[in-house]
Amino acid sequence: MRSSGVIDSTTGLGRHDHLCWAYTDRATFAGAARAFLADGVAIGQRVTYIGSRSTDALRHDLAGFAGMEELLASGAATVLRLDESYRVETESAQDEAYATATRDALDRGFTGLRVVADATDLVLDAAGRDAFIRYEHVIDRRMSAGLPFAAMCGYDRGRLGDDAVAELACVHPLHHGTTTPFHLFASGEGRLSIAGEVDALSASELERALLRVLSGTRPGTVDLDASRLVFADHRALLALDAAATTAGVAVHLAHPPPVLVRLVTLLRPRSVHLIDV
Amino acid sequence: MTAVTADHHFEHLAVLHHGADDLARCITHQVAGAVGRGDAVLIALDEDDREPLIARLGTAAEGAVFLTPDGCYTNPGGAMATLHRTTTEAVDRGVELWSFGCIPVEGDTIDPRWVRYEQAVDHVLGHLPLHAVCCYDLRPMAPDAVDAVRRTHRVVDEPGLGQLPSGRYGALAAEDRAGAVSVPTWPPAVHVDGADTQSMRRALAAAFGPVLTADRLGDLLLLATELAANGMRHGRPPVELEAWSTGDEIVVRVSDDGTGIADPFPDLRPLAGGDHGGFGLWLIGQLADRVVVDHHGDRAHVAIALATGHR
Numbered sequence: 097m098r099s100s101g102v103i104d105s106t107t108g109l110g111r112h113d114h115l116c117w118a119y120t121d122r123a124t125f126a127g128a129a130r131a132f133l134a135d136g137v138a139i140g141q142r143v144t145y146i147g148s149r150s151t152d153a154l155r156h157d158l159a160g161f162a163g164m165e166e167l168l169a170s171g172a173a174t175v176l177r178l179d180e181s182y183r184v185e186t187e188s189a190q191d192e193a194y195a196t197a198t199r200d201a202l203d204r205g206f207t208g209l210r211v212v213a214d215a216t217d218l219v220l221d222a223a224g225r226d227a228f229i230r231y232e233h234v235i236d237r238r239m240s241a242g243l244p245f246a247a248m249c250g251y252d253r254g255r256l257g258d259d260a261v262a263e264l265a266c267v268h269p270l271h272h273g274t275t276t277p278f279h280l281f282a283s284g285e286g287r288l289s290i291a292g293e294v295d296a297l298s299a300s301e302l303e304r305a306l307l308r309v310l311s312g313t314r315p316g317t318v319d320l321d322a323s324r325l326v327f328a329d330h331r332a333l334l335a336l337d338a339a340a341t342t343a344g345v346a347v348h349l350a351h352p353p354p355v356l357v358r359l360v361t362l363l364r365p366r367s368v369h370l371i372d373v
Numbered sequence: 374m375t376a377v378t379a380d381h382h383f384e385h386l387a388v389l390h391h392g393a394d395d396l397a398r399c400i401t402h403q404v405a406g407a408v409g410r411g412d413a414v415l416i417a418l419d420e421d422d423r424e425p426l427i428a429r430l431g432t433a434a435e436g437a438v439f440l441t442p443d444g445c446y447t448n449p450g451g452a453m454a455t456l457h458r459t460t461t462e463a464v465d466r467g468v469e470l471w472s473f474g475c476i477p478v479e480g481d482t483i484d485p486r487w488v489r490y491e492q493a494v495d496h497v498l499g500h501l502p503l504h505a506v507c508c509y510d511l512r513p514m515a516p517d518a519v520d521a522v523r524r525t526h527r528v529v530d531e532p533g534l535g536q537l538p539s540g541r542y543g544a545l546a547a548e549d550r551a552g553a554v555s556v557p558t559w560p561p562a563v564h565v566d567g568a569d570t571q572s573m574r575r576a577l578a579a580a581f582g583p584v585l586t587a588d589r590l591g592d593l594l595l596l597a598t599e600l601a602a603n604g605m606r607h608g609r610p611p612v613e614l615e616a617w618s619t620g621d622e623i624v625v626r627v628s629d630d631g632t633g634i635a636d637p638f639p640d641l642r643p644l645a646g647g648d649h650g651g652f653g654l655w656l657i658g659q660l661a662d663r664v665v666v667d668h669h670g671d672r673a674h675v676a677i678a679l680a681t682g683h684r
Contacts, residue, residue: 277571295570296602296650327574329598331650338648355591362659363652 098240098283100269100291100324106132106248111139111208112239113246114281115270118253118261125250126157128272129212132248134161136210137172141246142201146213148178172206178217187227187312191234198245208244216252225260226308232267233282233309240282266305278302280309283321287350291324294332302332306339315344319371323351330359337365382469385494385505386536387526389519396508397425399530400473403506407471408436413463417445417474418508446477449490450658453497453641460503469502476507481515483522485552486663491525493638554665554676556626557617567601567612567627574598577616581623584681592660593623593679599653600627600675607631608673618681622662626676633666633673640664 099113106128109115115132119125133143147154154175158164167173183189198209219225232249239245249268253261258275265274269281269289278292278301288309294302310318318340328336333356340347348371349356360370390396396418404426407414414437416423427434446452456472463470476487494505509522511532523529523541530536562580565573574594582590597614604612608629616625636642640658645651657664661677668674 293571293574295598296606297570299649327594327598329595329602330646330652330656331602334646334649334652353591354588355595358588358591358595358660359656362656 098269098281098289100279100281100289101271103270103272107135109135109246109270111141111210111244111246112242113270114236114239114249114268115247115272116249116251116265116268116274118251118256118265118271118273120253120273122157122252125214129248129250130158130161132212132246133158133173133210136246137163137167140207141210141244142172142174142204142206142208143167144174144176144197144209144211144213146176146178146181146211147250148214148217151175151177171204178213178215182213182215182218184218184224184227184231187230187234190231191238194235194245194247195238195243198243202244208246210246212248212250214250214252216250216255219251219256219260219264225263229264229267229305230308230311232264233280234312236267236269237282237286237312240284242284263301263305266301267309276301278325280305287319287321289321289324291326293325293327294335295327295329296331299329299331299335303335303339306336307342310339310343310345313343313345316346318345318347319350320347321350322353322356325353325356327353328356328359330363333359333363333365333368337368340367383499383501383503384528385498385503385526386507386528386530387522387539388506388508388530389511389522389532390508390530391511391532393422393425395532396422396510397429400506400508401426401429403471403504404437404473405430405433407469407504408433410468412468412471413459413466414438414471415440415459415473417442417472419475422475422508442475442477445474446487448659448662449486449493450640450655450661450664452490453493454644454655454659456494456503456505457498457501457643460498460501464502469504471504471506473506473508475509478509478514478518481513481518483514483518488521488525489553489638489665490641491522493641494525495527496638497641497643554624554663554678555619556624556676557619559617561615561617561626563614563616565614567604567614567629568610570598570601573601573614580616581618584618585623589679589681593625596657596660596677596679597625597627599656600625600677603627603653603675604629604631604673608633619678621682622678622680624676624678626674628672628674630671631673633668634675637666639666 136143183193201209219228251261261274262276265271266276277298278294281289283289347368388399416437417440460470523539524544527542529539563576565576604627608631612629614627639654644655662680663678665676
């Protein structure tokens with residue numbers, strides 16, 4: 097089962113983990129990024145650090161990382177500027193770029209790829225955020241499918257605001273420093289997982305996130321693992337049903353909590369069904 | 374959609390009887406007539422009450438559907454939803470529904486939640502072609518309980534007298550409704566801001582999780598959330614939630630500064646939500662064992678009670 101939930105530390109994560117790290121203090125973010133990358137080096141992953149500032153400033157963030165100069169010189173570590181490295185022309189372009197980069201790392205004898213990217217500049221406006229959140233889920237599916245690629249997505253709360261950060265965070269399995277009450281993420285074999293809690297206060301956010309996440313799926317059936325869903329009210333179920341109906345998919349709930357079984361039994365939604373497991 | 378013609382028949386009458394044989398004598402004619410006309414006939418009577426009736430009906434019994442009262446009368450919201458659904462299904466088939474049932478009598482009294490249900494039937498289903506015949510065995514019932522039957526039914530089949538208009542119909546005090554939930558007078562175990570639903574659920578789970586099964590705790594958290602959401606959507610802040618354990622039940626009261634709900638039976642109304650919501654009060658009716666809405670002390674209140682044990 098994939099790791100999910102709130103984290104306070106970036107150490108000890110696996111080779112497919114995907115986390116959202118919202119920060120207010122850049123130095124603290126840099127420290128968390130160093131720890132995440134150091135773990136990657138320790139398990140043989142090639143590491144990349146990406147941000148919007150100058151390469152020198154980004155390199156400065158990594159100061160104190162033991163052996164960084166050698167890693168940079170050998171190509172085991174790279175530092176890149178966001179505007180030079182991120183491909184945003186289509187939703188799948190950056191996903192494919194990371195898949196290629198991960199395969200390249202494997203070809204060179206690394207065990208995979210690990211990236212820290214501060215993507216704040218790509219998500220400052222609503223349109224950019226919408227496109228980027230769709231991409232976040234596409235790459236999340238690839239990670240959960242077994243690509244040895246781990247990513248830490250940094251977002252500046254001061255520049256984005258809590259609502260925008262929550263919107264971004266809710267499509268990551270792991271998160272820090274955000275207020276979103278729920279998470280949608282891929283959990284292997286084409287499955288989707290939902291964790292946390294959703295009620296009338298967050299139902300519209302759930303519907304918006306689901307529409308983005310489901311936009312990349314083929315019509316048919318989506319298995320939704322609800323074993324980590326703590327609570328849902330009727331507006332949450334209706335949001336799920338509305339998004340599934342709009343996306344033209346039937347959602348099959350696996351391991352729903354008792355409260356969701358109750359709601360589905362009483363309200364009989366169009367596109368959300370209980371399955372026997 | 375269900376089309377209801379203007380000349381439909383609605384009746385909600387009580388049959389006061391002296392046991393199974395007497396009951397069979399009182400209602401056989403009605404049941405046989407309804408079956409003969411091709412109407413839908415539901416009979417939710419105890420097995421003991423059923424046998425003499427079936428014997429009297431003969432082959433007409435095959436035209437009726439027999440149910441167990443336990444399955445029909447678990448809580449008022451569920452009972453009302455079933456009655457509404459079966460009536461509209463009958464309408465869709467072009468017939469009327471005859472429902473013969475026995476509301477649970479506990480000892481010599483009728484639980485106030487069922488008095489409230491009986492009171493609501495005319496308000497909630499009065500526009501439908503429904504003949505709701507409520508059968509009460511007089512023998513164990515105290516005078517107050519018999520009076521409650523006469524106050525909630527326009528027509529009562531009185532022993533030896535036949536069907537008569539009830540002189541007591543409608544004589545219902547506000548206390549009858551309020552009596553459906555006894556809000557404790559001692560300080561609540563939980564008293565929180567209903568606007569912070571996450572913290573509210575954590576406080577409820579901490580207080581009552583140890584005494585409830587996972588399913589019942591889920592129901593409690595859903596009820597509390599739907600009540601709070603309703604207060605925020607339709608009422609005025611501050612929305613407050615208080616909760617008590619009385620041993621047998623968890624009592625939850627949500628209050629706000631709004632004008633409250635004018636409808637005294639919002640939880641018993643048919644399902645009427647939309648694509649994104651509007652089912653909150655209906656769900657409350659399905660899940661709660663008791664519901665009361667009222668307005669006092671300048672605050673609007675909805676109080677519910679949920680049995681701690683299995684129903």
